[in-house]
Amino acid sequence: MALAHKNPPAAPLGEERRRFQRVKVHLLGRYMLQDHREFPCQVVNMSPGGLAMYAPGIGQIGERVVAYLDHVGRVEGKITRLIDNGFAMTISATPRKRDKLAAQLTWLANRQILNLPEDRRHDRIVPRNPSGVLTFEDGRKVPCRIIDLSLSGAAIGAQIHPDVGTALMLGRVQARVVRHLDDGFAIEFLHAQLPDTVEDSVTAR
Structure with a gap:
């Protein structure tokens, strides 16, 4: 905004x-x-x-x-x-x-910015709808808050702290954990997303 x-x-x-x-x-x-x-x-x-x-x-x-x-x-x-x-x-x-x-x-x-892959490549935005769902490889689903996102990653607010490298999905986007934050963690998407669809993809349920 x-x-x-x-x-x-x-x-x-x-x-x-x-x-x-x-x-x-x-x-x-x-x-x-x-x-x-x-x-x-x-x-x-x-x-x-x-x-x-x-x-x-x-x-x-x-x-x-x-x-x-x-x-x-x-x-x-x-x-x-x-x-x-x-x-x-x-x-x-x-x-x-x-x-x-x-x-x-x-x-x-x-x-100026943290040394995260998504920060170097793409601008970050605050999503219109911050509510998301994380799906882990064992099928477990955890609701989360999307603090911000780019075409290649996102900062996630959640009560859990998965290990760095953990594979998961945010909405229907495959990702992995790359860094822990105070109230959550940062993820990197396995494939860069499209500007017109990234918000819909990460908030899909």
Whole structure:
């Protein structure tokens, strides 16, 4: 989803700006407001203590937000400031989680994108319908959330963490697990998909 914007917003809090270095990023994801409404989003800068995102659904200052971000996973916090076409929020996290976020952001700053095959070849999008079903070789079916996808892979939100290399199907697309995420895992499709049919294929039941 393309979101109009003007100038990149500043850090969420003066204290957060002093404690953590912000990184300019382009991360897609989804977030949920306190009333359980969900929307796609684009994070434009982030530190281990907060982030700013362009978002179509804007809550109130102080409202709790839970977000699932490409390459980062689940983060939660509270809205601290409203900006053009979005808002800034804190990130509530343990010291261990903040250290992990710092490492992830350093990697993103240095590499721009994670070193996954689908990231090098194809743009990633947030699907219109994030609900999917995983089918494993033993016939087991597990519902999942499609965080984002490209023509050659997807980031999956799920309670399970299959081993890297595990073969499975997302909808009717054959794939394999290539990386673990905080709240799920990344998969690579065995065959590149077509732009016009990829969303229907991965959400097929």
